Amino acid sequence: MNVNGVVIDDTFAEAFGMRATRIVVTAASHAWAYHAANAMVGFATSVIACGCEAGIERELAPDATPDGRPGLAVLIFAVSKDELAKQVVNRVGQCVLTAPTSAAFSGLDAEERVDLGRKLRYFGDGFQVSKLIGGRRYWRIPVMDGEFLCEETTGMTRAVGGGNFLVLADGQAQALRACEAAISAMRSVPGVVMPFPGGIVRSGSKIGSKYKALPASTNDGFCPTLVGVTRSALTTRTAAVLEIVIDGLTDADVRAAMRAGIGAACAIGAAGGVQRITAGNYGGKLGKFQFPLHDILG
């Protein structure tokens, strides 16, 4: 397949089942909601070492939040319910509770729940107050700027982590420009986050390493400086490869995001230095979900 001079490989992205939640962070202004949410999704690029993958899904207008203040929707993905619960409590406790004027609410309606304010309430040292409003329990925790309001639990759902595609280009600048365009398009897709810095990964990894202690190492097959010394997937024409990883609440969300992102990268086309789009997989043996590039663009 060829789109605007860009070769689309006949391959698929392989993704894994994860557990996810959406948390709505509000504050007195969008700026302070962003400070809280941005801290909360920090160091959450990969479950390999961060415990979870997280990102800001979108901004919420005051009329779309439980307390009528500006907010942000944050998605957090983890490999298990226990790990998700641990990450949620730690991140909300250290990054949202601490941020001036902030509040945290469940943004996902689901039967399965993980604790949000249920454990954090003990920070109130006995002065915390429970309020049951409309069937939802909230905790009012006294803090130095007033009260931190936090919903007791947040909904949890089965989700998809690890959707991806790679952009091969003439050079670093061309690859970056194409990926920036892709990320810009993908940010309008609901239910997904691209957890790496700016949504883009330059250090794609493969499973395993020559060093026994490492579970993953550089994806040498896609490193342009190793074309001549390893079993490379590139030619000497390709000078840079960047990857976009997508976590979504459903496989349809991931599919929609991949379609939007690849479409935006292809719109720049061969004239803009984009050569080829491919995807990372493990031969279909490890992941529960497969996203064939030709199907997605078809």
Place this chain on the structure above:
Amino acid sequence: MSATASQTGAGPAQRVQESMAADGVLTMTLKSPAPAPVDMSPLTPDALAGMRRAKIESLSLCAGTKTVRVGELFDVEGDGTANIVIRRSSPRLVRVGAGMTRGRITVEGEVGMYAGAEMRGGTLVVSGDAGALAGCAMHDGLLHIRGSVGDFAAAALPGARRGMDGGTMIVEGDAGDRLGDRMRRGLLLIGGDAGDYCGARMLAGTIVVHGHVGAGVGAGMQRGTLLLATMPPLLGTFSDCGTHALPFLPVLRKHLIDAGPPSARFTIAERVRRFVGDRAYAGLGEVLVSQ
């Protein structure tokens, strides 16, 4: 899924409408003034489920020291049981809707004591006044009194240690003394005034009073919130904690607006003066006064 959509679900009102759509209306019109207080608790949507009109008319009700047939007291029309309408009601009809778990009862007129007592679900609407102990020991559901209620509304059953522990009670008029006495959970909205000892011995829950309250407000309260429109004559055992914009107030306000009328008519202030007590009992309840 949007963040706001996640905040909603099939609420009690929607469930009632669905139930009504699947069933008709049972109308019971009081033929003449009841000879004695009549225990109406057997006439709930749950208790009547599956019964035909003839069977309902043959049911016995306690009227004072005697028993009377439903058919002797009421003209019964319709075959539905999920939606019951009681017409020409009087204060001699007691325990209306007591213990109901689902469906809807609409009362045209006044009711006596224990209206909606121990309710566990459904909706009870009374167009007139209700007597003492309305909504006492209520667990869930919606009790809406368009008139006023007597003493001990949403309180505990006599001798019990806990009052209302869930659901929503809305009174458009006034409430008597001891409103929400020993209340444990739930939301209580009073459009008018409340008498003495409002929220006394409260354990938890939320009471909103739009009018004035009498003496002894919150006496002995342990936890819970009294949200008042005007400054009450507070006991000396409540500590002034200053004026604040508490973040749960907008959430409560939004909930009331989303619930529609009559809840939406209850305004919640942006800022409140917070008094904590009853410190005589090491209580951490709060009296919030709109500013």
